Amino acid sequence: MIIVKTTKEFNQARKALDGTIGFVPTMGALHEGHISLIKKARTDNDYLIVSIFVNPTQFLEGEDLDDYPHKDEADIKICELSKVDILFVPTIDQMYKNDELSIAAPVIRGYVLEGAKRPGHFDGMLQIVMKLLNLVAANKAYFGKKDAQQLSLIMQMVRNYYIQTEIIPCDIIRDERGLALSSRNMHMNPEEKSRALCLSRALRTATDMVTSGNLNSLSIKEQMLGILQDADRVEYVAIVNREFQETEEIEIGNTIVLVAAWVGKPRLIDNVWI
Ligand code: PAF
Numbered sequence: 550m551i552i553v554k555t556t557k558e559f560n561q562a563r564k565a566l567d568g569t570i571g572f573v574p575t576m577g578a579l580h581e582g583h584i585s586l587i588k589k590a591r592t593d594n595d596y597l598i599v600s601i602f603v604n605p606t607q608f609l610e611g612e613d614l615d616d617y618p619h620k621d622e623a624d625i626k627i628c629e630l631s632k633v634d635i636l637f638v639p640t641i642d643q644m645y646k647n648d649e650l651s652i653a654a655p656v657i658r659g660y661v662l663e664g665a666k667r668p669g670h671f672d673g674m675l676q677i678v679m680k681l682l683n684l685v686a687a688n689k690a691y692f693g694k695k696d697a698q699q700l701s702l703i704m705q706m707v708r709n710y711y712i713q714t715e716i717i718p719c720d721i722i723r724d725e726r727g728l729a730l731s732s733r734n735m736h737m738n739p740e741e742k743s744r745a746l747c748l749s750r751a752l753r754t755a756t757d758m759v760t761s762g763n764l765n766s767l768s769i770k771e772q773m774l775g776i777l778q779d780a781d782r783v784e785y786v787a788i789v790n791r792e793f794q795e796t797e798e799i800e801i802g803n804t805i806v807l808v809a810a811w812v813g814k815p816r817l818i819d820n821v822w823i
Contacts, residue, residue, distance in 0.1 A: 550629050552636045555643055556684060562635050563685070568595030572687035572714070574678065577601040578618040578732035579627045582722040586691040587631045589719060598685055599628050600637040602644060606673030613815075618732050637685075644680060652676045654702055658793045662807060663698045663818070666784055674699055675706055682707070682714050690714045695721045695729050697805050697820045701793060721819070723749065733815035741813035747779035748808050748819040751786070755806045759823055764799040773808065780810035780817075799823055 553559045571590030575583050579601075591597050601624055608614035621638075628636045654664060654671035664671050682690060692700045704716050722730045727749035728742060737745060751773040758769050766788040777783045787807045790796050796804065807820040 550633050559637050566596045570596045570687040572598045572685045572690040574600045574681050576603045577624050578620050579624045580730045582730040585722050586719050590691045596634045598635045599633045602639055604677040607670050609667055662787055671702055678703055682712050687714050689717050691717045691719055693719050729819045736814040744779040745812040747777050751776040752821040759799055766797050780812050782811040784809040
């Protein structure tokens with residue numbers, strides 16, 4: 550594995566790869582969720598590139614940028630064991646210059662739910678993903694469905710800007726009790742982790758209601774809110790179509806049920822695709 554820190558070094562290492570390339574962009578603190586993306590990218594492609602960059606432009610003022618977990622040594626080990634070919638770990642000044650061209654998330658899909666709660670977050674996320682996709686020029690890039698709105702916006706950006714990389718959505722990875730894996734979970738104590746299970750429990754209830762024929766969004770959301778009382782604060786429960794428009798009825802094959810809630814220090818998100 551080659552570890553590179555500058556775009557110049559990256560370009561040199563990238564030029565030497567002759568074959569299909571899979572790319573997994575991350576912010577580090579790698580867990581089983583990332584590892585599942587890395588494994589899939591490894592299997593699908595001749596070469597594997599992973600980036601680790603905690604992108605400051607996608608954190609709003611007062612968010613957890615300074616607290617964002619760093620596990621550099623463990624991350625390097627995981628990448629080595631996963632047979633990564635190039636690990637790209639740029640510094641901020643490698644990725645950003647003064648007076649940058651900016652990218653704005655689309656008005657509807659980019660400014661509801663996560664976009665409404667974190668205005669500007671998706672602009673910064675799209676900006677770095679655009680840079681990385683162009684720099685890496687991979688055949689395929691892998692993103693988790695846990696960040697459903699992020700995934701949907703990246704797919705739209707790739708379509709709108711004719712980016713040649715194929716985006717591969719990957720399933721949410723959960724621990725044995727059902728908690729969706731996230732780097733932020735490490736900020737919860739055992740009691741908070743137990744309470745955080747209410748997110749996946751609420752989503753399971755939604756799926757069960759749909760399976761038993763109840764497609765009414767309002768009644769599903771009411772049931773979910775009851776279960777989510779274990780969280781410290783619920784930010785939203787939403788039932789949307791794949792365009793991120795709220796729907797009154799679940800349409801099987803075109804619906805995402807999403808939840809965002811605070812449990813202890815972290816703000817957690819989770820969802821299920823129906
Ligand atoms: O999902 C993430 O970890 C980040 O948003 C991403 C896609 C690596 C961009 O910084």
